Amino acid sequence: MKVGLTGGIASGKSTVSKYLKELGALIIDADKIAHSLMKPEKKLWQRVVEEFGEKILLDNNTIDRKKLGEIIFNNSKAKARLDEITHPIIIAKIEEEMEQLSQENDILIVDVPLLIEADMIDLFDEIWLVYVDQNVQVQRLMDRDKIDYQKAISKINSQMPLEEKKRYADRIISNNGTEEELKAEVMRVWQKIS
Ligand SMILES: CC(C)(COP(=O)(O)OP(=O)(O)OC[C@H]1O[C@@H](n2cnc3c(N)ncnc32)[C@H](O)[C@@H]1O)[C@@H](O)C(=O)NCCC(=O)NCCS
Numbered sequence: 001m002k003v004g005l006t007g008g009i010a011s012g013k014s015t016v017s018k019y020l021k022e023l024g025a026l027i028i029d030a031d032k033i034a035h036s037l038m039k040p041e042k043k044l045w046q047r048v049v050e051e052f053g054e055k056i057l058l059d060n061n062t063i064d065r066k067k068l069g070e071i072i073f074n075n076s077k078a079k080a081r082l083d084e085i086t087h088p089i090i091i092a093k094i095e096e097e098m099e100q101l102s103q104e105n106d107i108l109i110v111d112v113p114l115l116i117e118a119d120m121i122d123l124f125d126e127i128w129l130v131y132v133d134q135n136v137q138v139q140r141l142m143d144r145d146k147i148d149y150q151k152a153i154s155k156i157n158s159q160m161p162l163e164e165k166k167r168y169a170d171r172i173i174s175n176n177g178t179e180e181e182l183k184a185e186v187m188r189v190w191q192k193i194s
Pocket residue numbers: 008009010030031034038064065066068069072079082083086087090112113114115158159
C-alpha cells in the first residue's frame with residue numbers, strides 16, 4: 001500500500017511522519033530528496049543556477065534556500081519556473097525510490113508537500129492530508145521559520161489552499177490541537193492500515 005502524505009506548509013507533515021516512523025512505518029521524504037538533488041554540481045543544481053543566476057549561491061556553492069525562497073514565494077512566475085525545472089526530476093526520483101522500497105515493504109508512506117499541485121495523485125493508493133486552520137498554520141509557520149505575518153501568508157498563498165486539498169484526501173489528520181492529540185490521531189490511522 002502506498003500512502004501519499006500531504007498538507008500545507010507547516011501543517012505538520014514532518015511531525016506526523018516522525019510519529020509514523022516511531023510506529024514502524026517507512027517514510028520517503030520529498031523535501032529531503034529535493035535537497036539532495038539540488039546539491040552542488042548535480043544536474044538539478046545546474047538547471048536552477050542557470051535559471052536564477054549565481055546570486056542564489058552561498059560562498060560554498062550550495063543554493064541559498066532562504067534567498068531562493070524569498071524569490072519564489074514572492075513571485076508566482078518565478079515559482080512556476082522553479083516548479084517546471086524541479087518537479088519532473090523530483091517526481092522521477094520519488095518513483096524510483098518507491099519502486100525499490102515497495103519490493104520489501106508492505107506499506108510505504110511518502111511525505112510530499114506538493115503532491116496535489118504536482119499532479120502525483122495517481123502514484124498512491126491513499127492520500128492523507130494533514131489539516132490545520134489557517135490561523136494555526138500562520139502562527140506555527142511564523143514561530144518555526146522566525147518570519148513575520150506577511151512572509152508567512154506569502155508562503156501559504158503560494159500553495160493550493162488546504163480547504164481545496166481536502167477534496168482529494170482519503171483521510172484527514174486534523175492538527176489543530178496539541179502534539180499529544182496529533183500523536184493519538186496518527187496512532188489511530190496507522191492501526192487502521194497496519
Ligand atoms: C523554495 C525552497 C528554496 C525553500 O527552501 P526552505 O529551506 O525554506 O524550505 P524547505 O525546502 O525545507 O521546504 C519547506 C516547505 O516549503 C514548501 N515548498 C517548497 N518548495 C515549494 C514550492 N516550489 N512551491 C510551494 N511551496 C514549496 C513545502 O511545503 C515544503 O515542505 C526549497 O523548498 C526548494 O528548493 N523548493 C523546490 C523543490 C520543491 O518543489 N520541493 C518540494 C518537494 S515536493
